[in-house]
Amino acid sequence: HWGYGKEDGPTLWHRNYPVAEGSRQSPIDIIPLQAVHDHSLGPIILSYDHCTSINIANNGHSVVVEFDDSDDRSVIRGGPLDNPYRLKQFHFHWGGKGCHGSEHTVEGMSYASELHLVHWNAVKYKNFGEAATAPDGLAVLGIFLEAGDDHRWLHVITDALYMVKYKGSLTDFKGFNPKCLLPSSLQYWTYLGSLTTPPLHESVTWIILKESITVSEKQLGKFRMLLFTGEEEDQRMRMENNFRPPQPLKGRKVRSSN
Ligand SMILES: O=C(Nc1cc(S(=O)(=O)[N+](=O)[O-])cc([N+](=O)[O-])c1O)Nc1c(F)c(F)c(F)c(F)c1F
Numbered sequence: 283h284w285g286y287g288k289e290d291g292p293t294l295w296h297r298n299y300p301v302a303e304g305s306r307q308s309p310i311d312i313i314p315l316q317a318v319h320d321h322s323l324g325p326i327i328l329s330y331d332h333c334t335s336i337n338i339a340n341n342g343h344s345v346v347v348e349f350d351d352s353d354d355r356s357v358i359r360g361g362p363l364d365n366p367y368r369l370k371q372f373h374f375h376w377g378g379k380g381c382h383g384s385e386h387t388v389e390g391m392s393y394a395s396e397l398h399l400v401h402w403n404a405v406k407y408k409n410f411g412e413a414a415t416a417p418d419g420l421a422v423l424g425i426f427l428e429a430g431d432d433h434r435w436l437h438v439i440t441d442a443l444y445m446v447k448y449k450g451s452l453t454d455f456k457g458f459n460p461k462c463l464l465p466s467s468l469q470y471w472t473y474l475g476s477l478t479t480p481p482l483h484e485s486v487t488w489i490i491l492k493e494s495i496t497v498s499e500k501q502l503g504k505f506r507m508l509l510f511t512g513e514e515e516d517q518r519m520r521m522e523n524n525f526r527p528p529q530p531l532k533g534r535k536v537r538s539s540n
Pocket residue numbers: 341343344345346373398400411414415422476477478479480481483486
């Protein structure tokens with residue numbers, strides 16, 4: 283199976299997932315001065331007020347909060363999107379102690395972590411799995427996490443992590459609205475890319491917020507107490523550095539909101 287280690291990491295994924303060497307892979311290094319200011323790009327609109335979080339789980343690659351996506355109660359729309367996309371889940375990518383862990387980089391600079399809110403186009407596709415293989419099927423909102431002061435709401439998530447320490451663990455996680463994790467500005471870069479974990483489907487319209495949020499080293503440390511491994515496995519592997527490095531742009535344009 284795939285992972286982030288020497289034997290199963292990002293440089294080897296192409297063996298089972300040849301699309302890893304495709305023409306619209308993610309993440310990428312974003313160079314702001316090369317981004318095209320597109321004045322036709324409107325603001326992104328997040329309607330999360332009636333979102334319904336269900337559970338929090340350790341899937342062996344990250345910690346994921348799943349949402350009820352049976353109707354349009356929580357959607358992202360506007361910006362580069364032609365339809366509203368339903369929120370399905372969010373998860374994080376992070377580094378080891380002190381080193382960096384974001385997936386996208388900005389002029390070669392990486393952040394401590396990156397939050398991905400995964401949405402799917404329920405107007406055109408009947409379920410997430412079908413959308414995930416379509417070129418306009420998914421929209422992922424990426425938010426950079428920078429080390430600094432405590433984030434006043436992230437503790438709701440980090441306080442629950444001890445309950446999902448092991449791969450395959452899952453617990454109730456109701457009433458969480460990810461709106462509390464947004465920075466003050468929704469200015470963004472956008473480009474066409476892919477999932478950054480296998481199956482690496484080239485189905486993602488990426489929307490990366492320019493402004494990061496600040497979280498403390500203590501809060502980041504709680505992500506690192508998670509394990510890649512299950513309770514029954516003898517060797518414990520700390521969950522950290524679960525990020526794919528930047529991939530070739532291959533002629534793609536990154537657009538910038540105003
Ligand atoms: O649902 C998925 N979510 C997902 C995406 C990313 S992502 O980093 O690729 N991303 O898009 O942000 C990272 C994590 N994660 O937990 O780290 C995720 O759990 N992936 C996914 C999948 F697992 C499949 F088996 C599949 F068939 C499919 F179509 C999928 F799209």
